[in-house]
Amino acid sequence: MPLEGKPVSSPSIDEVAAAAGVHKSTVSRAFSRPDAVKRQTREHVLAVASKMGYSMSPLAQALRTKSSTLVPLIVPDITNPFFGELATAMTAAAEAFGYHLVLCVTGDDGRATADYLQAMQAMYAPFAIIAPFGRLDPADLQQFGFGKRLVVIDRIESAHEISTVTVDSNRGIRLAFDHLVGLGHTSIAYVSGIAGTHTASDRREAYSALIDEHAMTPVMFERGMGAGAGERAAEEILRSAARPTAVIAANDLVAFGLISALGAGGVRVPQDISVVGFDGLELGARSNPPLTSVQQPIAEMGRIAIDLARRVLESGEIDHVVLEPSLLIRSSTGPTR
Amino acid sequence: MPLEGKPVSSPSIDEVAAAAGVHKSTVSRAFSRPDAVKRQTREHVLAVASKMGYSMSPLAQALRTKSSTLVPLIVPDITNPFFGELATAMTAAAEAFGYHLVLCVTGDDGRATADYLQAMQAMYAPFAIIAPFGRLDPADLQQFGFGKRLVVIDRIESAHEISTVTVDSNRGIRLAFDHLVGLGHTSIAYVSGIAGTHTASDRREAYSALIDEHAMTPVMFERGMGAGAGERAAEEILRSAARPTAVIAANDLVAFGLISALGAGGVRVPQDISVVGFDGLELGARSNPPLTSVQQPIAEMGRIAIDLARRVLESGEIDHVVLEPSLLIRSSTGPTR
DNA sequence: CTGAAAGCGCTTACAG
DNA sequence: CTGAAAGCGCTTACAG
Numbered sequence: 001m002p003l004e005g006k007p008v009s010s011p012s013i014d015e016v017a018a019a020a021g022v023h024k025s026t027v028s029r030a031f032s033r034p035d036a037v038k039r040q041t042r043e044h045v046l047a048v049a050s051k052m053g054y055s056m057s058p059l060a061q062a063l064r065t066k067s068s069t070l071v072p073l074i075v076p077d078i079t080n081p082f083f084g085e086l087a088t089a090m091t092a093a094a095e096a097f098g099y100h101l102v103l104c105v106t107g108d109d110g111r112a113t114a115d116y117l118q119a120m121q122a123m124y125a126p127f128a129i130i131a132p133f134g135r136l137d138p139a140d141l142q143q144f145g146f147g148k149r150l151v152v153i154d155r156i157e158s159a160h161e162i163s164t165v166t167v168d169s170n171r172g173i174r175l176a177f178d179h180l181v182g183l184g185h186t187s188i189a190y191v192s193g194i195a196g197t198h199t200a201s202d203r204r205e206a207y208s209a210l211i212d213e214h215a216m217t218p219v220m221f222e223r224g225m226g227a228g229a230g231e232r233a234a235e236e237i238l239r240s241a242a243r244p245t246a247v248i249a250a251n252d253l254v255a256f257g258l259i260s261a262l263g264a265g266g267v268r269v270p271q272d273i274s275v276v277g278f279d280g281l282e283l284g285a286r287s288n289p290p291l292t293s294v295q296q297p298i299a300e301m302g303r304i305a306i307d308l309a310r311r312v313l314e315s316g317e318i319d320h321v322v323l324e325p326s327l328l329i330r331s332s333t334g335p336t337r
Numbered sequence: 338m339p340l341e342g343k344p345v346s347s348p349s350i351d352e353v354a355a356a357a358g359v360h361k362s363t364v365s366r367a368f369s370r371p372d373a374v375k376r377q378t379r380e381h382v383l384a385v386a387s388k389m390g391y392s393m394s395p396l397a398q399a400l401r402t403k404s405s406t407l408v409p410l411i412v413p414d415i416t417n418p419f420f421g422e423l424a425t426a427m428t429a430a431a432e433a434f435g436y437h438l439v440l441c442v443t444g445d446d447g448r449a450t451a452d453y454l455q456a457m458q459a460m461y462a463p464f465a466i467i468a469p470f471g472r473l474d475p476a477d478l479q480q481f482g483f484g485k486r487l488v489v490i491d492r493i494e495s496a497h498e499i500s501t502v503t504v505d506s507n508r509g510i511r512l513a514f515d516h517l518v519g520l521g522h523t524s525i526a527y528v529s530g531i532a533g534t535h536t537a538s539d540r541r542e543a544y545s546a547l548i549d550e551h552a553m554t555p556v557m558f559e560r561g562m563g564a565g566a567g568e569r570a571a572e573e574i575l576r577s578a579a580r581p582t583a584v585i586a587a588n589d590l591v592a593f594g595l596i597s598a599l600g601a602g603g604v605r606v607p608q609d610i611s612v613v614g615f616d617g618l619e620l621g622a623r624s625n626p627p628l629t630s631v632q633q634p635i636a637e638m639g640r641i642a643i644d645l646a647r648r649v650l651e652s653g654e655i656d657h658v659v660l661e662p663s664l665l666i667r668s669s670t671g672p673t674r
Numbered sequence: 675c676t677g678a679a680a681g682c683g684c685t686t687a688c689a690g
Numbered sequence: 691c692t693g694a695a696a697g698c699g700c701t702t703a704c705a706g
């Protein structure tokens with residue numbers, strides 16, 4: 001059972017009203033609907049309030065208006081810097097509109113998303129943003145009262161009325177692939193290892209399509225998750241007779257795990273094998289070697305997610321935004337030899 | 338201006354009361370003080386409530402009781418996996434007592450901490466946990482009404498009445514140093530590069546003391562922050578005539594940056610230079626090479642922080658807990674040759 | 675433009 | 691053990 005704290009009381013709206021010689025409804029208006037009150041009065045009230053160190057209770061406001069400024073960003077794992085960067089960007093984007101982002105971390109627990117959604121609904125969150133762990137069942141989401149007031153950072157079954165932002169997976173993988181082909185690689189592998197989102201399968205399928213297009217032999221590693229998947233893939237590569245000369249990893253963490261385990265096995269990147277990641281994490285600029293990666297426009301995703309949510313609130317209009325990735329060429333890729 | 342959402346209304350306490358044939362105060366008691374109501378009544382009320390999909394409004398509860406379950410964890414940078422791991426651990430620890438952790442990210446902005454504290458005070462947070470960016474001025478903190486109901490993840494001027502948890506910096510650096518000495522190193526450098534917390538200076542001073550103790554020559558790099566500091570240090574090392582054979586980094590991110598830039602300059606770890614980090618991030622197990630590091634007991638820190646806060650609420654008793662680090666030997670250190 | 679009143683969804687002394 | 695009432699700190703039709 002949570003213990004309670006003894007809060008230090010800041011002045012109440014009534015005390016401010018008394019001190020300013022007005023009714024509390026006027027104090028309320030001075031703050032919340034400034035032009036519903038005469039300028040003189042307003043300035044006087046605000047001056048008195050600030051002198052007393054008064055500020056409105058967001059709790060009481062939310063209860064009364066049935067709407068708060070709290071917006072949940074639900075992510076699976078805050079230990080992956082991708083979500084850290086996303087949360088940072090989105091916090092700024094939210095702040096710009098007076099919202100306060102609340103970061104909710106689910107782990108790989110399916111129930112947690114539902115729990116958070118419900119809790120935030122009870123806090124009158126105006127909308128919610130979800131970066132899903134796996135494939136979301138849109139029908140499930142509808143239970144929590146947010147209706148269309150949801151933005152998903154992933155593709156989603158298009159029949160469903162929920163806005164989404166995502167990066168063009170196909171384009172991203174193509175960027176990586178073409179870069180590698182340009183470097184002379186003809187044996188390019190793919191390491192999956194991100195959870196069951198649409199994005200995950202889109203990247204995998206993009207790889208397969210490209211392999212077909214170039215009439216190459218597919219080499220796909222699909223065991224494990226995150227950095228562990230990279231490690232697994234490395235073990236298999238080290239063991240195989242015909243090693244690929246280049247590998248595309250489903251995300252940067254997978255690439256880190258791959259390079260680490262390859263290095264432990266005496267295989268050097270990029271001299272022996274080239275590696276491309278996906279995310280463009282800042283950390284990749286400081287990894288060994290600095291990681292060539294498909295850059296997701298993370299800050300833009302944050303801004304657009306907030307924007308999409310606002311559009312739904314304003315007009316009910318939903319949209320599916322697909323952003324263009326770019327290729328960040330650093331040092332983990334090189335020519336074949 | 339934040340737009341408002343149209344919430345789907347869940348049943349109110351009065352509707353539940355009516356459906357159960359009792360007064361709403363009985364419904365309230367059935368949930369919040371179960372043994373203040375006859376078992377039969379309670380079970381009936383709860384059954385009706387659950388059938389109607391009713392759950393109490395945390396907002397209304399907080400407003401009425403002046404105490405919520407929201408506890409802020411204020412961190413400087415969620416992009417560093419250390420804080421991700423800390424937040425994950427602390428979320429679990431908080432949950433165990435019915436608290437809900439809300440992650441607040443300040444960046445290197447001094448004002449942000451104050452703002453968050455104030456906002457969370459207005460939400461009736463029972464206490465707050467701060468992992469400071471720089472050296473906290475305890476006097477500043479007192480302004481936000483939390484009084485002693487604060488836990489700081491760092492040392493603090495001991496005269497001040499605020500509980501703290503931290504890891505024994507001296508012991509941690511000694512572990513790293515002794516490990517290196519045991520490997521035959523006699524020229525050991527230190528890269529600072531974490532912000533101005535007490536922890537940061539403690540680690541630096543521990544290094545200096547050890548250098549004296551072993552009658553070695555100190556080599557200290559103090560420019561830049563985070564991974565960038567590591568990069569800077571590497572540049573200077575590459576340029577210097579008498580390179581150290583081993584380096585202790587103030588944290589894992591610094592170590593990553595160092596190893597990356599050393600590698601770019603053709604210096605290999607651990608063959609040419611050994612590197613020890615500080616944090617013991619999981620990511621270090623997947624870096625290239627896997628990073629030897631002083632392991633902070635992050636999960637324990639999370640648990641203890643919550644515990645300290647509860648003790649303050651219960652009895653007003655404050656405490657300063659210092660945890661023991663351990664050494665995680667991976668592959669970034671090796672014998673001199 | 676401003677005030678008085680009702681009410682958001684709860685909790686908790688106080689009666690009975 | 692349960693009910694009726696007051697009140698947490700606001701907002702907002704409704705009068706004036």
